Amino acid sequence: MDTLRTMSITEARKNIFALAEKAQTPGVHFVLTEKGKPRAVLMSAEEFESLVETMEVERIFPDLNKDISEMKKALKTSAWKKWPTLEDIEKKWGIDDVVKNQKKNEIQTSLHKKSRKSAR
Numbered sequence: 460m461d462t463l464r465t466m467s468i469t470e471a472r473k474n475i476f477a478l479a480e481k482a483q484t485p486g487v488h489f490v491l492t493e494k495g496k497p498r499a500v501l502m503s504a505e506e507f508e509s510l511v512e513t514m515e516v517e518r519i520f521p522d523l524n525k526d527i528s529e530m531k532k533a534l535k536t537s538a539w540k541k542w543p544t545l546e547d548i549e550k551k552w553g554i555d556d557v558v559k560n561q562k563k564n565e566i567q568t569s570l571h572k573k574s575r576k577s578a579r
Contacts, residue, residue, distance in 0.1 A: 465490040468498060 468491045471478055481487055482503050489501040520526065533539040549555040 463488050463490060465492060465497075467492050471501065 464487075466489060471489065471491050478489055478501055482489060482501050483505075485503075485506060487502075488506075490497050491499045491501060517523065530539075533542075543551070546555065
């Protein structure tokens with residue numbers, strides 16, 4: 460339920476604590492005006508963060524809906540089975556050796572830290 464309420468900044472100032480509490484309800488927003496023109500919006504921090512995150516995802520993946528549709532079609536037709544795996548891509552780009560060495564170093568570092576702790 461999207462509820463958009465408009466009020467002057469002066470009116471909002473008188474009731475700011477009550478408005479902040481009401482804005483915690485999902486979909487409840489307040490447009491604050493000055494001389495009849497919109498100047499700001501009051502909404503919950505959680506909803507604001509969600510909105511910003513959604514805009515960022517849409518910026519990074521502008522064709523997300525199309526990609527999702529293609530993925531659903533690929534799942535139905537089993538076309539995804541022909542797609543390269545992560546390992547295939549790593550081999551193609553020569554990343555597989557880097558990944559193996561990185562994992563090896565992580566294990567050695569982890570073992571080194573454990574042996575130092577047990578020596579104390």
